[in-house]
Amino acid sequence: MEAPTPTPELPEDIVPDILKWLPVKSLVRFRCVSKSWHSLITSSSFIHMHLHFNQSRSLIILARYCDTLLSIGPQQQQQHQPNFNITTTTAVDGFQEAVQLHSFGLVKNLPYYVKGHCDGLICVVVNDGGDGALVLWNPSIRQYKRLPLPRNFHSTREVFGLGFDSTIGDYKVVRAPSSYCQMKIKGYHPQVEVLTLGSNTWRKIPDEDTPPFCIEHFFQATNANGALYWLVAANDEPFRCEILRFDLAKEKFKVVPSPPDTFRRNVSWLGTLEGSLCAIHTQRLSYVDVWTSKNDETWTKLITIPRMPGPEASVRHSDYVPLCFTSNGAVVIGIKLEGFATYHPIENKVSKLAVQGVEHWLQETVCAESLVSPYAADEPAAARQHQIRSAHTAPRSLWQLILGVGNYFSCSSGDPRQ
Amino acid sequence: MKFCTVKQYFDDENNNNVTNGIATTVIPLPNKHLKIKANNKEMEQYEQELLRNVMPQELTKLILAANYLNFKEALDFFCRTVANAIQNKSVDYVRKFFGLESDFEPGEEEKLCKEFAWSFEGVDED
Numbered sequence: 001m002e003a004p005t006p007t008p009e010l011p012e013d014i015v016p017d018i019l020k021w022l023p024v025k026s027l028v029r030f031r032c033v034s035k036s037w038h039s040l041i042t043s044s045s046f047i048h049m050h051l052h053f054n055q056s057r058s059l060i061i062l063a064r065y066c067d068t069l070l071s072i073g074p075q076q077q078q079q080h081q082p083n084f085n086i087t088t089t090t091a092v093d094g095f096q097e098a099v100q101l102h103s104f105g106l107v108k109n110l111p112y113y114v115k116g117h118c119d120g121l122i123c124v125v126v127n128d129g130g131d132g133a134l135v136l137w138n139p140s141i142r143q144y145k146r147l148p149l150p151r152n153f154h155s156t157r158e159v160f161g162l163g164f165d166s167t168i169g170d171y172k173v174v175r176a177p178s179s180y181c182q183m184k185i186k187g188y189h190p191q192v193e194v195l196t197l198g199s200n201t202w203r204k205i206p207d208e209d210t211p212p213f214c215i216e217h218f219f220q221a222t223n224a225n226g227a228l229y230w231l232v233a234a235n236d237e238p239f240r241c242e243i244l245r246f247d248l249a250k251e252k253f254k255v256v257p258s259p260p261d262t263f264r265r266n267v268s269w270l271g272t273l274e275g276s277l278c279a280i281h282t283q284r285l286s287y288v289d290v291w292t293s294k295n296d297e298t299w300t301k302l303i304t305i306p307r308m309p310g311p312e313a314s315v316r317h318s319d320y321v322p323l324c325f326t327s328n329g330a331v332v333i334g335i336k337l338e339g340f341a342t343y344h345p346i347e348n349k350v351s352k353l354a355v356q357g358v359e360h361w362l363q364e365t366v367c368a369e370s371l372v373s374p375y376a377a378d379e380p381a382a383a384r385q386h387q388i389r390s391a392h393t394a395p396r397s398l399w400q401l402i403l404g405v406g407n408y409f410s411c412s413s414g415d416p417r418q
Numbered sequence: 419m420k421f422c423t424v425k426q427y428f429d430d431e432n433n434n435n436v437t438n439g440i441a442t443t444v445i446p447l448p449n450k451h452l453k454i455k456a457n458n459k460e461m462e463q464y465e466q467e468l469l470r471n472v473m474p475q476e477l478t479k480l481i482l483a484a485n486y487l488n489f490k491e492a493l494d495f496f497c498r499t500v501a502n503a504i505q506n507k508s509v510d511y512v513r514k515f516f517g518l519e520s521d522f523e524p525g526e527e528e529k530l531c532k533e534f535a536w537s538f539e540g541v542d543e544d
Contacts, residue, residue, distance in 0.1 A: 011485070018481075018501050020501075021497065022504075026505050032509045032522075033516075037518075
């Protein structure tokens with residue numbers, strides 16, 4: 001199309017209705033169109049409107065061992081629903097290829113964990129060989145910010161969650177008691193602290209509100225229903241699991257009932273699908289029930305996924321992790337050590353999904369593509385990012401050298417849970 | 419409700435917001451929309467046809483018409499069409515499209531472009 005001749009100016013209230021359809025990359029670029037467009041695109045109201053309007057466009061982020069993260073998706077914005085007569089789906093729009101996220105180079109050759117995520121912001125803890133780093137990162141807008149560390153920070157062994165408190169309109173990072181620290185660190189005192197993005201300082205919650213539970217540091221916090229959820233070991237029965245909920249607004253913990261199971265299995269996975277809290281019990285049988293709850297009280301079966309038949313299925317038993325729904329109603333499944341699959345409920349069939357560029361990964365995080373900035377509204381982003389990079393390169397390169405040598409001698413499926 | 423607004427438009431002689439040409443595109447839309455509601459693939463084809471046959475600036479007029487007629491489905495449809503048309507375009511193209519001018523301070527715009535250089539990769543040539 002040739003550059004058009006000038007057109008009648010549209011009323012300002014219609015411009016957001018056009019811009020909300022655009023992907024993040026276009027919107028970031030269009031901030032340069034004019035001051036009013038810049039104002040609009042960086043406004044909290046537009047950012048949240050765009051986020052909720054594009055809720056179904058998921059990004060699958062894969063964390064790898066001492067390597068940059070990978071991103072799959074988001075799926076193309078489909079205008080139509082393809083019919084379900086396709087029998088074997090080997091590719092799902094937008095999920096065919098994984099992209100290396102080089103812009104978050106902070107994690108290259110360093111151990112790290114994704115601790116939680118919310119509205120396209122991901123909370124990562126990196127073990128940089130020094131004090132460690134607690135970072136908020138939005139892969140869609142390629143911006144990250146190092147948060148101030150809480151006292152007695154035990155780096156990757158800590159437990160964090162990230163959520164949005166709608167009563168104050170700000171994001172909260174929550175530090176929760178860690179099982180590893182409780183068991184291995186002398187004098188560890190489990191405490192719960194909260195940092196709001198706007199305040200940028202840690203604040204303890206009252207001791208009486210500290211839950212009598214500890215959480216494994218390799219679990220990601222699940223964010224749904226205005227709360228953070230984690231799986232914890234029950235105090236009364238040694239091998240039973242409970243679901244612990246932290247209300248982001250009230251800053252209080254409680255245990256929520258787990259979905260029922262005829263075999264009385266524990267919940268082994270918590271996550272979200274279509275914005276609702278979901279849970280799966282320990283997987284052993286030929287199908288996987290995914291339960292969902294919108295109110296923390298009643299659970300309903302969202303979907304039952306049959307496990308793929310075949311000789312590998314019984315030998316290498318990897319859990320199925322439901323990642324997201326596609327625009328044609330299929331659910332994308334991650335299977336560690338095997339790859340990806342899709343399940344079409346209508347055909348009732350699981351098919352392998354070919355995704356180029358992925359071999360192994362440690363954690364999967366399904367987040368939204370969003371414009372949400374890790375910086376508080378009045379912080380100049382660019383200046384901060386420059387400061388961060390120049391201040392921390394020296395100790396990192398020594399650690400990189402040590403790890404590089406270590407990697408050469410260790411096996412490829414090294415367990416970072418040391 | 420749609421028909422009342424349309425009737426009012428035709429009776430209102432002082433209306434300069436919408437030309438007759440536009441009205442003929444917008445008004446047939448409710449019928450077409452209802453007819454092909456079940457098959458969204460045809461809507462996509464209609465959108466492609468629209469983009470081919472209608473000049474970009476006409477699209478903004480369509481939006482204004484749909485907005486004036488309080489016709490939400492048409493407004494959503496045209497907004498989405500415009501969004502698809504500008505998605506991969508340059509900043510200059512978008513300015514011309516909407517009749518906007520850069521009002522940044524000297525150097526401000528360069529700073530922004532530099533900070534988000536990655537968002538300018540792979541953009542269509544003007």
